[in-house]
Amino acid sequence: MIYGSAGKDHVPGKPVRVTINGRQYRAEEGETVLSVAIREGIPIPHLCHEESLDPYGACRLCFVEAGKHGKREMVTACTLRVAEGLEVTTDTPTVTKHRAILLELYLAEAPKSEVIKEMAARYGVMKTRFLKKMETDDPLGGKCVLCGLCVRACTEIMGAGAIGFINRGPYTEVNTPFLEPSADCYGCGACVKVCPTHAIVMEDSGSERVMKSWSGTRVPLAQCDCCGRYYAPKELAARTLSALDPQLERELAGLCPSCRGKQIAEREILARQGGAGNHA
Amino acid sequence: MDSHALDAIIARYDVPDGRLLGILSEVQEQEGYIPHDVLVMLSEKLGVRLSRLYSLVTFYSFFSLQPVGEHMITVCMGTACHVKGAEMVLSALGKHLGIETGMAQDGKFAVTTEDNKFTVTIARCFGACSMAPVLSVDGNLYGYATPENLPAILAEFGWREHES
Ligand code: SF4
Ligand code: FES
Ligand code: FES
Numbered sequence: 001m002i003y004g005s006a007g008k009d010h011v012p013g014k015p016v017r018v019t020i021n022g023r024q025y026r027a028e029e030g031e032t033v034l035s036v037a038i039r040e041g042i043p044i045p046h047l048c049h050e051e052s053l054d055p056y057g058a059c060r061l062c063f064v065e066a067g068k069h070g071k072r073e074m075v076t077a078c079t080l081r082v083a084e085g086l087e088v089t090t091d092t093p094t095v096t097k098h099r100a101i102l103l104e105l106y107l108a109e110a111p112k113s114e115v116i117k118e119m120a121a122r123y124g125v126m127k128t129r130f131l132k133k134m135e136t137d138d139p140l141g142g143k144c145v146l147c148g149l150c151v152r153a154c155t156e157i158m159g160a161g162a163i164g165f166i167n168r169g170p171y172t173e174v175n176t177p178f179l180e181p182s183a184d185c186y187g188c189g190a191c192v193k194v195c196p197t198h199a200i201v202m203e204d205s206g207s208e209r210v211m212k213s214w215s216g217t218r219v220p221l222a223q224c225d226c227c228g229r230y231y232a233p234k235e236l237a238a239r240t241l242s243a244l245d246p247q248l249e250r251e252l253a254g255l256c257p258s259c260r261g262k263q264i265a266e267r268e269i270l271a272r273q274g275g276a277g278n279h280a
Numbered sequence: 281m282d283s284h285a286l287d288a289i290i291a292r293y294d295v296p297d298g299r300l301l302g303i304l305s306e307v308q309e310q311e312g313y314i315p316h317d318v319l320v321m322l323s324e325k326l327g328v329r330l331s332r333l334y335s336l337v338t339f340y341s342f343f344s345l346q347p348v349g350e351h352m353i354t355v356c357m358g359t360a361c362h363v364k365g366a367e368m369v370l371s372a373l374g375k376h377l378g379i380e381t382g383m384a385q386d387g388k389f390a391v392t393t394e395d396n397k398f399t400v401t402i403a404r405c406f407g408a409c410s411m412a413p414v415l416s417v418d419g420n421l422y423g424y425a426t427p428e429n430l431p432a433i434l435a436e437f438g439w440r441e442h443e444s
Contacts, residue, residue, distance in 0.1 A: 161329030
């Protein structure tokens, strides 16, 4: 399986009740407060959370006040597991104050990010007192907040490990080792998908996918035998197909999703009309 | 370093914890830096992603990705030394050695002279604040450094005024 950690067998936990902002919600033991909030449509800002990855707690934006029996403390909602009788408040004055400062810091870290600007504006933060990170040839266009989601998706979900954190402190960045095109990259685009600030640039050009943010890594694309369209990274398509049963693999190999669909439909129609010789 | 030499180092750290840093430290010590091809070889031997190794190597200031010079000069830029004028010592050092003491390309502060004699890097507090500003050359500590007494220190390591 490609999706290593994502598809773990789900064993339902004990049902519990949590109170968020004075209202009671049902949840499952083991769920995080942030997951419950997202499901119930309660807004808690967050940057480093992704449901298919383990709790990480890097961005600190999801701070809430929580506790039992009146005792309260500030905790990150994405790492806090629900428990019977837990009481959570998502927007106390203390929480809001801390978030505003964090957002001010993020405005300095990712001065070009519209996502951050919008988030900050919601807390009345329009400018930052901190030194803005201004790099002219930043491959992530001044939008990266170093949340780590791309690195984790690449390593933990895809098992590719093409990118990582480089340097430390104010010089920390995300990229490929030696800032060279990566041989480990599948070109799957998982990083692009999880990036909360849309910082990663990926472009398909002809028979290649170019990961512009990752040192110009190029990945060959597979071409559809039927319509000629380039539809997916070659290696990834082969890997995904090999996970299917061999018969299906032989039948579907080389086709893009829409031609695949067409072929299946055609065969189905023929079979119904009694015209297909080899339809099993 | 060849494949056998690397095997010998790996064998000595064949424990789950701390293995990577131990191995990398020894490569750094033996080679004076972490060569690109050795890091790639290590990644293959250990089955650890190159991106992970590269993260470690660029995180710790102990490692260097570029060959370092014969003599290693570390200038303390910790709080006490900073207050006592470490910045001036550093820029004077740069002038004497004819190097730009700006940021190295990999984000770490390490610059080597053209003749490969000296590499200059910075550290954050040696724990010798009482003698601030402090610098070390090849592990020897020098306290109360000033732009004026630098030439005498450098001379101990074969530096001559007219050379730069
Ligand atoms: S590129 Fe995006 S996903 Fe990756 S660390 Fe930066 S903000 Fe997070
Ligand atoms: S989402 Fe909780 S710390 Fe980032
Ligand atoms: S600050 Fe330089 S030795 Fe402590």
